[in-house]
Amino acid sequence: MAGGGGCVMLRGAQIRDLLDAKHNVLFDCDGVVWNGETAVTGAPEVVSLLKQRGKRVFFVTNNCTRPRENYVQKFSRLGFADVAEEEIFSSAYCSAAYLRDVARLQGKVYVIGCGGVMKELRDAGVPVAEEGDAEPGASIYTCPLDPDVKAVLVGYDENFTFMKLAKACCYLLRILRTGRIGSGSLTAALETASSRKATVIGKPSRFMFDCIASQFGLDPARSLMIGDRLETDVLFGSNCGLTTVLTLTGVSTLQEALAFRDSQEPQQKHCAPDYVMESVADFLQALEE
Amino acid sequence: MAGGGGCVMLRGAQIRDLLDAKHNVLFDCDGVVWNGETAVTGAPEVVSLLKQRGKRVFFVTNNCTRPRENYVQKFSRLGFADVAEEEIFSSAYCSAAYLRDVARLQGKVYVIGCGGVMKELRDAGVPVAEEGDAEPGASIYTCPLDPDVKAVLVGYDENFTFMKLAKACCYLLRILRTGRIGSGSLTAALETASSRKATVIGKPSRFMFDCIASQFGLDPARSLMIGDRLETDVLFGSNCGLTTVLTLTGVSTLQEALAFRDSQEPQQKHCAPDYVMESVADFLQALEE
Structure with missing residues (x-):
């Protein structure tokens, strides 16, 4: 270099x-x-x-x-x-050349982009997934996906929508539906565009606990946080000095919890819960006594 | 913690x-x-x-x-x-509480989000910039901006569009028009949603030089890269082993170039050009001799 x-x-x-x-x-x-x-x-x-x-x-x-x-x-x-x-x-x-000559794409490419890139892809003989006309009432949960798509190309696109983002995400992850696009994805776009850093309000930021504490005077040492996501719920509890419990009725698994516990990375360790339980129903016996 | x-x-x-x-x-x-x-x-x-x-x-x-x-x-x-x-x-x-009680917002908030957050903002008495009906043919270059907007709130929004991203960016940077939203912003959204990292084709990635070199057999040592952006053009030249020239007819300034040159950060130093010229027209005299 x-x-x-x-x-x-x-x-x-x-x-x-x-x-x-x-x-x-x-x-x-x-x-x-x-x-x-x-x-x-x-x-x-x-x-x-x-x-x-x-x-x-x-x-x-x-x-x-x-x-x-x-x-x-x-x-x-x-x-x-x-x-x-x-x-x-x-x-x-060059994107078209990359897909054809380097990636040697076998299948179609899903494109977030505009006319220029579409034309170059066609000229290079790279098959493009056609964007079906948005049906009235079509949602991210019902949008049709093309099984031949094997790559996603992102360029400047003034017609960028949440639906395109959701579709691209489905193609990349080879899943049919996505619940993965949260505020974080949209925030990342704006942070990049504006070169500014967002203040996070939701978990794992501690602001929501401050909000509760300011109204109810909570002592962290006497508070329990029960959640199903290690990177949001458990990290939130850690950030606020709460005792944390992972329940296994939702997203994260015991294996993931143990991996965080055994990680050498301090930031990762904060995602390891103090306790794990199958379900909040495990509290029932103790409470009914 | x-x-x-x-x-x-x-x-x-x-x-x-x-x-x-x-x-x-x-x-x-x-x-x-x-x-x-x-x-x-x-x-x-x-x-x-x-x-x-x-x-x-x-x-x-x-x-x-x-x-x-x-x-x-x-x-x-x-x-x-x-x-x-x-x-x-x-x-x-909690976002509404934050804007009212912590940020003590004097003005309106521009919201990327849906009904839930709108309702909470109204209930908390936080003024929201109304999204005018999209006029036929409205573009990011003609969209009206509300001078009273002093904050931007981003949440989950299935009606997210490029226009909303452009508006939010204008509000954050207190500018009236934005040419700042490039492929990078949209890529950042997809990277966050999919937890995958994009392969960059455009500058400063060296792929475009490889593309030229594969067709024309270029020797980097005998090649000159002339550009107006330090973080893309000059860094691209550095990445490819080319001699780099910054022209001052575009985006980057001499001050910015010197700041990169004097930076302690190795990655930043690569954005410092070998040479600076006012304009490519400065080549004229040497070429006409």
């Missing part, structure tokens, strides 16, 4: 030396050779002259909304002469 | 001792006292007997789709006698 560069401001002879030393020039597009629909002044001439001097020029862009043929048109429209489709490497095109 | 519990299987006298030692019992709901629409056998009796023995019982649930009054009805429907709204602490209720 290179990098850790010196940020040297390029001037005069240094520019000539640099160009002499290089045979291939890779350009990003937006912000480099154009901004929106305006070419950066001088950029078309630079690209032409580089080619005349025998350099090979490539364009690498993360924009996956358009197929490469639209890029060719845009280059031409903005005054760049003779930029060929073969010189353009977009994430849409 | 407690935790690191021993996973002791509760039996006989131990159960009695544990109950004697505790005054407050907190239950998660789904998987503990019921599963869907079926009460866990014996659970209603356990809750009643705990109360008769003078224990205080609370229910803490991360489900934010329903307001607490629906929980009261569900408890009653499934045979739990006398569970009161005051004993139920849902993430919807």
Whole structure:
């Protein structure tokens, strides 16, 4: 890995030396050779002259909304002469190449994305799962899934919906229905988009216990937390200093509890409950005495 | 922080001792006292007997789709006698309490969520930004924003869309339009939902360079990467062993480049370019000679 560069401001002879030393020039597009629909002044001439001097020029862009043929048109429209489709490497095109040549996909790909990536996939001969028209009243519990889907591709998609997220999740996990998409998934999207960190209110955050304690004056040492999920309920109890009980009538298993107990990772150990019981009904005998 | 519990299987006298030692019992709901629409056998009796023995019982649930009054009805429907709204602490209720009592919100909250959380916010007197009816042809570039919004709340929302994500992002960043939501945000949602890690194709992953190299036989040492974004273009160049140039006609600034160069963090240093130029037009003179 290179990098850790010196940020040297390029001037005069240094520019000539640099160009002499290089045979291939890779350009990003937006912000480099154009901004929106305006070419950066001088950029078309630079690209032409580089080619005349025998350099090979490539364009690498993360924009996956358009197929490469639209890029060719845009280059031409903005005054760049003779930029060929073969010189353009977009994430849409490279995704199609990856699925075909690296992943060697045997089956269909489910796509969260827009026209550009769809076109590149079709051009590359990669079969795409068709998004059936949303039936009235269709829900994440009744949406049809295509058994031939063997990969999921995610790109920029202004038509992104909860349903697409749910479908993609089902395909990835090879399950038919998903109850797995919680607030956390949607929060992760917003955290990434905004570069901000959410304040968590639900378990395992201790805020819900603070809420109870502020109204009822609870002493943690005299309180018991009973739950079925190690990473939320039991961790919540641990975070609040409560004695914790895992019941086996829900999601987590005794094996998972023991794995957390025996983990070397301190954060994982907090998910190990103090006690385990088959069901809350195990309290009955003691209470009826 | 407690935790690191021993996973002791509760039996006989131990159960009695544990109950004697505790005054407050907190239950998660789904998987503990019921599963869907079926009460866990014996659970209603356990809750009643705990109360008769003078224990205080609370229910803490991360489900934010329903307001607490629906929980009261569900408890009653499934045979739990006398569970009161005051004993139920849902993430919807606690989110409203947080915004009112802790954040002391002066203004409105923009909500990604469903009926349950809306009802709790209204009951708590927290003003909610109304989601205007989507006008035909409304896009993320024309959607109206409410200047009074001072907080964003994210919960489970089957009507989640790209538009809601874009709006929430604008509110968090106090900006009017967002071009910030890329594939990464949507990928983050799916990674969280599926507990799987995506293979990145776009920059800064080196796959796009491999793609070019496989077709054109590029020598990294003789190749130049010119971009306007340090975390994608320059890092991509570094990852591929290319000489990197930042142009200042786009997103990243010279100050940001120098900050990466002077960072102590190795991963950050890879975002520092070898060279900086005002514009690709700075190549013109050297090329015209």
